[in-house]
Amino acid sequence: xxxxxxxxxxxxxxxxxxxxxxxxxxxxxxxxxxxxxxxxxxxxxxxxxxxxxxxxxxxxxxxxxxxxxxxxxxxxxxxxxxxxxxxxxxxxxxxxxxxxxxxxxxxxxxxxxxxxxxxxxxxxxxxxxxxxxxxxxxxxxxxxxxxxxxxxxxxxxxxxxxxxxxxxxxxxxxxxxxxxxxxxxxxxxxxxxxxxxxxxxxxxxxxxxxxxxxxxxxxxxxxxxxxxxxxxxxxxxxxxxxxxxxxxxxxxxxxxxxxxxxxxxxxxxxxxxxxxxxxxxxxxxxxxxxxxxxxxxxxxxxxx
Numbered sequence: 001x002x003x004x005x006x007x008x009x010x011x012x013x014x015x016x017x018x019x020x021x022x023x024x025x026x027x028x029x030x031x032x033x034x035x036x037x038x039x040x041x042x043x044x045x046x047x048x049x050x051x052x053x054x055x056x057x058x059x060x061x062x063x064x065x066x067x068x069x070x071x072x073x074x075x076x077x078x079x080x081x082x083x084x085x086x087x088x089x090x091x092x093x094x095x096x097x098x099x100x101x102x103x104x105x106x107x108x109x110x111x112x113x114x115x116x117x118x119x120x121x122x123x124x125x126x127x128x129x130x131x132x133x134x135x136x137x138x139x140x141x142x143x144x145x146x147x148x149x150x151x152x153x154x155x156x157x158x159x160x161x162x163x164x165x166x167x168x169x170x171x172x173x174x175x176x177x178x179x180x181x182x183x184x185x186x187x188x189x190x191x192x193x194x195x196x197x198x199x200x201x202x203x204x205x206x207x208x209x210x211x212x213x214x215x216x217x218x219x220x221x222x223x224x225x226x227x228x229x230x231x232x233x234x235x236x237x238x239x240x241x242x243x244x245x246x247x248x249x250x251x252x253x254x255x256x257x258x259x260x261x262x263x264x265x266x267x268x269x270x271x272x273x274x275x276x277x278x279x280x281x282x283x284x285x286x287x288x289x290x291x292x293x294x295x296x297x298x299x300x301x302x303x304x
Contacts, residue, residue: 005282051084055088068093096136097120156178191210
C-alpha cells in the first residue's frame with residue numbers, strides 16, 4: 001500500500017524523521033493552577049526535570065549521533081529557563097513557537113491570540129537571535145485564526161494538525177503555510193504521563209511498550225516511502241533515564257536502516273517548498289476554515 005503523494009526526500013531516503021521536543025517545563029503547572037502553583041512542589045520538580053536534567057542528556061545524545069533537531073518552547077519557559085535555551089541554541093538546534101505559557105489558542109479571542117504570539121516572537125528572537133519559523137500550538141489546540149496569523153507573521157510551517165502522512169499546505173487569507181502533520185501515535189503523553197496535579201492519570205507504560213507504538217508508525221512509513229515521522233515528545237517525559245536510553249537505541253536503529261533523513265522541522269519545510277516549486281512534489285492544499293457555523297443545523301448540535 002503506497003502513499004498517495006510521496007515526498008522525494010534527499011538522497012533517496014524513505015522517511016523524513018524529526019524528534020521534536022516540547023519543553024513546556026513548569027509553565028504547565030502555572031497555567032493550570034495560577035497563584036496556587038507555588039504550593040505544587042512535586043509537580044514543579046517533575047516539570048523542571050526537563051530543562052535542568054533532561055535537556056543536557058538529550059543534547060549529549062544529539063551530539064553523539066550528529067543530529068540537529070527542533071524544540072518548541074513557550075516564551076515564558078525561555079524567559080525562566082534561559083540556561084537550557086542557550087545550550088539548545090549553542091548546539092545549532094531549532095527553536096519554534098509554542099505559545100507564551102502553554103495557553104490554548106482556541107481559548108483566546110483573536111486579538112489576545114495575536115498579541116501573545118507577537119510578544120512571544122519578540123522573546124524568541126531576543127534569546128535565540130532569529131524569529132521562529134515554525135509553530136506547534138499548545139495541546140494542538142489551534143484556533144480558526146492561528147494559520148492566518150502564522151502566515152501573516154512570516155512563519156514557514158505549522159506542526160499541530162493530523163490530516164495526512166505527508167506535508168500539505170494550509171491556504172489562508174494571508175497566504176499559504178506548510179502543515180507538517182503529527183499524530184497521537186508518536187506523542188509520548190498517552191503512554192507515559194501520570195500527573196494528578198495536571199489532570200492526567202494515565203498508567204505509565206514501559207519504554208519498550210511505548211516504543212512499540214512509535215516504531216509501528218515508523219515501519220509503516222518505511223514500507224510506504226515518502227512520508228514524515230514526527231516524534232512529539234517532552235523532556236520531562238521522554239527525557240527520563242530509562243526512556244531516553246531506549247530513544248538512543250531507536251536513533252541507532254533508524255540510522256542503521258539507511259532509509260532515514262533526520263532533519264529539523266525547518267529543514268523539512270524548506271525541502272518541501274523546494275520540491276514543490278520544482279514540480280517534483282504536488283502537495284494537497286486545504287482551504288481554511290474547514291467548516292462554518294451554518295453547515296450544521298443547530299437543532300442537531302445540542303446548542304439550539
